[in-house]
């Protein structure tokens with residue numbers, strides 16, 4: 001064994017193997033170790049495969065520089081490979097390599113292009129169902145029958161103007177100037193912010209559901225929709241109840257959509 005590691009080829013192989021083990025399994029333990037010494041929790045993730053590959057290439061280049069730096073070492077390094085390729089005594093090994101290497105490459109290629117037929121890990125509900133009740137800023141609200149108080153109080157023009165202010169101050173970056181889901185930050189999110197134009201988002205909902213979605217945002221989505229990863233903030237933490245109802249009025253006015261009513265919703269439910 002020791003004999004092999006005195007040989008430059010053996011050493012090169014050993015360095016590559018140790019680097020691989022250190023990089024692939026070792027690195028993730030370094031931050032927690034530092035944390036343990038300084039008395040705080042410091043977790044780490046394994047390094048990504050693409051980075052691992054880059055590191056290993058760097059190590060490989062280092063090894064090649066080292067073995068080729070000295071003529072005698074370079075000759076010694078190449079000798080075994082040369083022997084395998086031309087030495088008449090190594091014919092059997094040579095022939096089996098000629099079969100094995102293509103088989104390995106073919107297998108690796110096949111594995112990387114093979115279509116996977118496994119089912120998705122979780123079934124996702126694309127349209128989240130609203131809960132029967134939810135807690136809004138500490139008070140429990142029943143969703144059924146929850147109506148916008150602003151529709152029967154004050155002036156609609158004022159509610160609209162207030163909603164416009166709320167929208168432009170808070171929502172435009174994601175949902176966009178045209179209420180079409182094309183805000184400046186929209187491209188950074190998956191799922192993308194929704195458009196309020198057209199007839200398949202807020203036009204399908206009663207205002208109470210829209211209120212719930214705005215108040216509770218992505219964090220409030222039910223578990224059956226997981227993984228949602230929605231960037232939609234829970235606006236109950238930043239807006240008052242009236243601000244939310246007024247931005248809802250703005251959304252419908254501005255897109256020319258009508259909220260559904262609870263009566264329609266009940267009828268629609270039977271038809272489905």
Ligand code: HEC
Pocket residue numbers: 166167170171172173174175189191192193194200201202205210213214217218230231232233235247
């Ligand atoms: C950080 C980006 C972001 C901001 C800011 C944001 N939203 Fe959203 N919003 C989203 C994303 C992403 C979705 C789609 C995923 C989901 O339904 O949670 C969404 C969905 C919605 C929905 C659901 C529509 C439907 O048909 O189900 C409503 C309503 C909504 N947003 C209203 C608002 C309002 C009003 C504001 C401002 C007070 C706002 N959003 C600000 C990202 C954002």
